[in-house]
Amino acid sequence: MRFKAGLMVAGLIALALGPAEAQDSRLTSKAEARVQMAQSQPVTVGRRTYSPPPIPQPVYLPPVYSQPVYAQQAPMAPAPNGFEQYKAYLIGRARNERVREATIQAVIPGLRVNSRAIELDRAQRPTAPSASNAPPSFASYLDRHITSSLINRGKSRFYNHWPNLSRIQARTGVDPSVVMAIYGKETSYGQVTGNFDLLDALASLAYEGRRRAMFEGEFIAALKLLDQGVQRWQLKGSYAGATGYPQFMPTVVLRLRADGDGDGYADIWRSEPDAFASIANYLQQAGWKRGVPWAVPARIPPTLNRAAIQSRINPPRCAAVFRRHSRWLTVAEWRALGVVSIGRSLPDTEMVALMETNGAYAPGYLITTNYRAILDYNCSNFYAMSIGLLADAIARG
Numbered sequence: 001m002r003f004k005a006g007l008m009v010a011g012l013i014a015l016a017l018g019p020a021e022a023q024d025s026r027l028t029s030k031a032e033a034r035v036q037m038a039q040s041q042p043v044t045v046g047r048r049t050y051s052p053p054p055i056p057q058p059v060y061l062p063p064v065y066s067q068p069v070y071a072q073q074a075p076m077a078p079a080p081n082g083f084e085q086y087k088a089y090l091i092g093r094a095r096n097e098r099v100r101e102a103t104i105q106a107v108i109p110g111l112r113v114n115s116r117a118i119e120l121d122r123a124q125r126p127t128a129p130s131a132s133n134a135p136p137s138f139a140s141y142l143d144r145h146i147t148s149s150l151i152n153r154g155k156s157r158f159y160n161h162w163p164n165l166s167r168i169q170a171r172t173g174v175d176p177s178v179v180m181a182i183y184g185k186e187t188s189y190g191q192v193t194g195n196f197d198l199l200d201a202l203a204s205l206a207y208e209g210r211r212r213a214m215f216e217g218e219f220i221a222a223l224k225l226l227d228q229g230v231q232r233w234q235l236k237g238s239y240a241g242a243t244g245y246p247q248f249m250p251t252v253v254l255r256l257r258a259d260g261d262g263d264g265y266a267d268i269w270r271s272e273p274d275a276f277a278s279i280a281n282y283l284q285q286a287g288w289k290r291g292v293p294w295a296v297p298a299r300i301p302p303t304l305n306r307a308a309i310q311s312r313i314n315p316p317r318c319a320a321v322f323r324r325h326s327r328w329l330t331v332a333e334w335r336a337l338g339v340v341s342i343g344r345s346l347p348d349t350e351m352v353a354l355m356e357t358n359g360a361y362a363p364g365y366l367i368t369t370n371y372r373a374i375l376d377y378n379c380s381n382f383y384a385m386s387i388g389l390l391a392d393a394i395a396r397g
């Protein structure tokens, strides 16, 4: 997701997402954190029960300036022994999850609260909806995020890695230019992968408590990666736990990292081909359909009846993102309504939705199910559009 050299991964998330979508989308999407505020349950190992400490309650301090109340951050209540107690609980939980004792002892007693991770995570809270209901414009976002540098570096890698990329495409069906675009957007082609110690950061965010169930699961997954032989010094990443060239959360690394260069080991921290194979793996399991583009630009007739094409789905997550998509109809049905693709055509039976994109390169796009797969990587229309358009620019040769 979206970083530039010199800035921490996190700050860029805020920069990269438009106001209506800056909802910590990566975390909800990547880790499938559907239970956001769940309290952890006690775990029992042998005869001993380990209980998680209560989630610290915010302390409201009197404002220094006459800022409105909603602008105040809620600092964590001081709890001198809270983190030590939480570490004892984590030891029990890790044992329960069959993490090796040597790993537990090497990591958990030495964990430290990373307050910077907590601070950055708090800065990612959902923003208030803008005063108008108009969706934010794509134009300035795309201008800022699809730079000629990103395109050119993507092209040269696309060319140099073509033998690997084409093998990965043959196996997974995933468009290699999309894989390259994700790699470019996530880490600037491996340049910015994050410097947070993953174990400290994840334990800190779990302890902080607002999404404890999710971060605790990611923490345990990170321990399991150590069990698998990944070195602690390699387990670096964003403040929120995204790691390696693909910026996967640890649970995703466990499930989906793949070997792309044929040496039998999936090293998403040092091998670009392994990163490509892993990203393709992710998109494949997110439902990527072979041979279908992510979207095609569309011509929209002035007479189009918006009310008639409005989506009737009430999405359980990422509502602001999916609200921008119309109903899903076949290409033939769209043609009957006067909405036709520009340039590339799609099979008449393909199901697509219309997304109007004020200020982008075309007035609208017919998005495919592969666009939804990109959203699974990071649930933001700005993200998915910029991945698709960057991929097209890279593939243009």
Ligand SMILES: [Ca+2]
Residues within 6 Å of the ligand: 259, 260, 261, 262, 263, 264, 265, 266, 267, 271, 274
């Ligand atoms: Ca490998």
